[in-house]
Amino acid sequence: MKASKKITIVISGVYLFVSVILAAVFFVQAKRDVDAETQAALAMAEALIAQQLTFDQIESVLQHSRHLHVTQDIHAFNGDSTATQEYISVKDPTNKLTIYGAPEAENAEIFTTVYQVFGILLFSYILTLVLLNISVREKLKPLSSLSLALDQIGEGRYAVDVDPGDIEEIRSLVSHYQTMADSLYRRKQKVQHLRARLATLQERERQGLARELHDNLGQLITGIRVQSYLLKQQAGSPAFVQRTANLLEQQCEEVQSGIRQITHQLYPVALHRVGLVVALQEMLKRWAEIHGIALSCHFPNTILSMSPERDMHLYRITQEALSNIVKHAHATKVTVSLEAKDTQLILSIHDNGVGLQTLNDTHHDGLGMESMRERASLIRATFNVNSTDGTALSIHVPLTEQKEIDKNAHITCG
């Protein structure tokens, strides 16, 4: 129900109630007044008769009286002494005159008062109604603007541009809604931003893989092709055929190895099935073997919660770090540790290589470093690089979920 309608109903009810009470009071009071006046008039009339005054004397006494009159008309009233609501009359014993009176004046007075009071009541009722309706409608206008503005938020327009007027409660309400709209907007921006960053990261990954295919595998196939061509040219020479066939076999093996590496990079199948710790251990072992670098692992937690997104990013960060070590560090020993301490999961990768030219200065990050930082920030982790003794990467991820049991985490790496 609208406010103005409700107010109208309530005010009307109150006024009606007051009117009824007032009417009752007036009625009772009026009756009493009339009775009293009648009694007084009767007493006065009787007193005058008792004095046995003449008609003229009584007439001169009563000439200014509003209530009593005297008449010589002996047929005017019946009975000796009557007091009814309409009139009183007292006849004198000789029946030559009658003093009578009607409470009309009193009634008139009473009615006037009643009319005045009810008139004021009506006037104030109307005035109150009009004023309240107008001001309510006026002051509540911001609320309908607010509703409109909130509807627009649903359509993506986050400006709550409402004039709150001067009512403090409404100002406060509008102000709170504006704050809420602001934070919704910022949240939306943040989500868009994160999505864009994730997309960029994935795109870079794809580009990297495309390049790997292009640069390595593509060229291997070129080499294989030319060997096949040579084979055609020298088909007659068995020694040459033998040699070339061996070469072809070797080169095909290289292609296979390249493909396997790429697929592993693309999708470490193990990750979701066996958990981060085991996946890392296996990847590290493989890597250390291929590159002949001494590896030392430290995975003390047998209980480690699983979080697909976090695990994937930590895995990739490790891959990237190892790739950097191979490319730049010229290290002979690498230490990797993953430990849950208090409310954090800490991944550390340390190598005894040449160290980085730049430290935490993000402006000079190589592509790999940048993608590691990006991944770290996507899982809300801090990313630190220290280059005093070789290079040490340290990633701290806040732990939020409950712990589950990772049943294979107790496998150690050699």
Added chain:
Amino acid sequence: MHILLVDDHAVVRQGYSALLSMMLPDATIHEAENARQAMTCLNQHAVDVVILDINLEQASGLNVAPRLLNHWPRLKIIFFSMFEEASIVNRAMHTGACGYISKRCRPEIMLEAVKAVMAGKTYIEHELAINLASYAYNEKKDIFDQLTRREFDVFMGVAKGQKRSRIAQDLNISDKTVSNAITQLKSKLQVKTSTELVHLAIDNGYVKIAS
């Protein structure tokens, strides 16, 4: 006749070396992994034709070619690359090379190319030549054309991931000049970050990501 094959991918190098040896029995085939080895070889032998890969480890073939031609102006350079984009072919030919073939070509094409350039002709693999002609026809401006020599040198420095001070040192200019050049670069090449510069360099064959 002496032919020098410059390619950092062993399988490719060895394969084509064998091909050339077999099909051109009168020629001596030399191999080099990088620009340095190439220079050494060129200093020692009277090389006629250089078959040059673009995506070399340390330096881009696009930058090596002009250096070689500086020292040996009558050298005939044939680019042999995985890059097939018309813009790159265009830039490659502008360095003064005599030929360009893609690594996806039939092995015989390499022989045709060598024979053609030895006869004083220019040889561009058929498909690439068509692309190149369309490219020239469209009068597309090569974004690298607008760079000055210095800007290009700074660009190469950034692409290789060098710090500004190092670039300044290498080019014998001040740090401030380097910073200014980088700002100019970003504006001319229409990128916002240094990382994008690196990507541009990679995509255009000026820098190789080590594998």
